[in-house]
Structure formats: structure tokens, C-alpha cells
Amino acid sequence: MTFREAVEATPDIKTCFQNGLTALGNHSRRVMVADSSMLQGSVDIDSCTKKKYPNSNRWDYVFAYKNEVFFVEIHSAHTTKVSTVLKKLKWLKEWLNSQAPELNKIRLLGRKREQFVWIQSKNFQIPPGTPQYRAAINAGLLPKNKFILD
Numbered sequence: 639m640t641f642r643e644a645v646e647a648t649p650d651i652k653t654c655f656q657n658g659l660t661a662l663g664n665h666s667r668r669v670m671v672a673d674s675s676m677l678q679g680s681v682d683i684d685s686c687t688k689k690k691y692p693n694s695n696r697w698d699y700v701f702a703y704k705n706e707v708f709f710v711e712i713h714s715a716h717t718t719k720v721s722t723v724l725k726k727l728k729w730l731k732e733w734l735n736s737q738a739p740e741l742n743k744i745r746l747l748g749r750k751r752e753q754f755v756w757i758q759s760k761n762f763q764i765p766p767g768t769p770q771y772r773a774a775i776n777a778g779l780l781p782k783n784k785f786i787l788d
Contacts, residue, residue: 641678641702644740651738654686655679662699665712668757670786671703678702683709687733695722697730700741703787706748707741708755715758715781720770723756724777730754756781 639647645655659666661680671677680701687696699710709730713723734742745753756774758781764771774780 639740639744641707641741641744644738644744645679645681647740648738650690650733651681651683651686654681654683656681659701662701662710665699665710665757668712668784669701669710670784672788673704676704678705683730691729695725695729697726697733702744706750706753707745708751708753708785708787709745710755710757710785712757712759713781714760715756715762715764717764717768717770720764720774723779724773727754727777727779751787752778754779755785757785758783 642655646652654661657679658674658677659669659680661682662669663682678701680699682698683700684696684698697709698712701708701710711723711726713719713726734745756779762781762783764774764781
């Protein structure tokens with residue numbers, strides 16, 4: 639199954655597929671790929687699921703590149719925001735298991751690199767040694783300025 643087919647098989651986001659990184663809007667400049675012709679589409683998960691899950695900590699985006707799926711959260715990188723991003727990751731994983739099984743299958747098949755990525759929206763302000771820093775590290779979600787794929 640292709641990324642697009644998996645998206646279209648997911649009722650919550652079935653009409654939200656966009657070509658390239660279009661779904662990321664202005665945030666697309668924070669994702670760098672070596673070969674843009676290998677992009678297989680993107681979805682703004684947050685916008686597409688907002689009505690159904692209005693009070694949830696929804697994840698931002700998903701895109702496919704070279705037959706791998708990547709989930710990107712653009713969020714402030716402050717100690718006060720770590721718990722929010724971790725809640726978003728928990729929501730995403732539960733959503734993938736319960737509402738997006740086809741998308742989850744593709745994710746599990748392509749596990750070569752990190753798949754859940756937190757891109758800081760501004761400055762990095764999570765001091766090493768703090769409980770929040772350790773929590774982000776333990777979740778594999780230390781914020782980065784850009785996400786670069788070869």
C-alpha cells in the first residue's frame with residue numbers, strides 16, 4: 639500500500655492528502671530532503687482531526703519520503719512545553735493504533751530512521767540535566783532546528 643492509499647484508508651484524514659510537503663505550509667522549510675522527487679505526500683494531521691478531537695493534544699504532520707513515514711511536530715522548545723509534546727506523541731501513537739492502522743503498518747515497515755520528530759519553532763530552551771530534558775531524551779524527541787533527510 640502506498641502512503642496516499644494509507645491516508646485515503648484512514649477516515650479521519652482521508653481527504654487531507656497533499657503532494658510533497660505542501661501540508662506543512664510555511665513549516666516545510668524546516669524539513670530538508672536530498673531529493674524532492676522522492677517525497678510521496680503529506681498530511682496536516684492537526685487540522686484534519688481538530689473537529690473530531692477538539693480537546694486532544696493532536697500531532698501536527700505526517701509525510702512520506704523514500705517509502706518511509708515521518709511524523710513531525712513543530713512546537714516551542716521550552717521546559718514548560720515538553721509535557722505537552724509528550725502528550726501529543728502519546729495521542730499520535732494511540733491514534734495510529736486505533737484510527738490509522740494502514741498508516742501505522744507503513745510506519746512499522748519503514749523503521750530505518752527516527753520517525754517521530756520535534757522541530758523547535760524558535761529557540762531551544764530546555765537545559766541539559768533538567769527533568770524535562772531527560773524526558774525528551776527518553777522519548778527520543780529532543781527538539782531540533784531542522785529535520786534533514788538524505
